[in-house]
Amino acid sequence: MAKTIKTKYLGEYYSATEAPLNEKPITVNANTYTPVDLLVTAYGSCLLGTIDSAARKNHFDIADTKSEITFSMSEDKTRVxxxxxxxxxxxxxxxxxxxxxxxxxxxxxxxxxxxDHNIERKYEFTYNSKNNLW
Structure with missing residues (x-):
């Protein structure tokens, strides 16, 4: 089923986005939290949800897990x-x-x-990392 995400540009690098499950729009200031930051945030959140789903199907829990993604732009600065x-x-x-x-x-x-499959990705899984969680 298709979903529609609506974004309205408010000016001066601000935008507001409405998503089907959100009660209030998400407002973003691209000077402080860029659209690429949102992309990476979505990826980190999706990773955790995907891992949780797989763990639950296999009858174990991944509570208190987090993702940290460090990203660099391409040489021409047009993509991750x-x-x-x-x-x-x-x-x-x-x-x-x-x-x-x-x-x-x-x-x-x-x-x-x-x-994009051309994005170079390096994965690291750190287990028993109680000291690194917020």
Whole structure:
């Protein structure tokens, strides 16, 4: 089923976006939080939801997990060129659970699969990282 996201430009680098599930529009100031930041945010959120879904199907929990994505623009500054993706999990997991987590993150995230395949991506999974969580 198709969804429509509506964005209105408010001037001076501000925009407001309405999404089907949000009660209030999301307002963005591109001087402080750029559209590329939103793209990377969507990717990080999708990664976590994808990992959670795979974990639940395999009867384990990934509570207190976070993503950190460092990105660089391409040489011509027209697109994202590289991403370093770190998934920090507060617990340790069995080897088979780690395989579920890592396979889901790399292969099944809808946003990740929608991104340009020319974006260089480096994944790191940090287990038992209780000190790195906010």
């Amino acid at each position: 060129g590289q991403m370093e993706i770190n998934i920090l999990l507060s617990n340790d997991f069995t080897d088979s659970q780690k395989e579920v987590i890592e396979t889901a993150a790399v292969n099944y995230c809808h946003v990740g699969n929608s991104l």
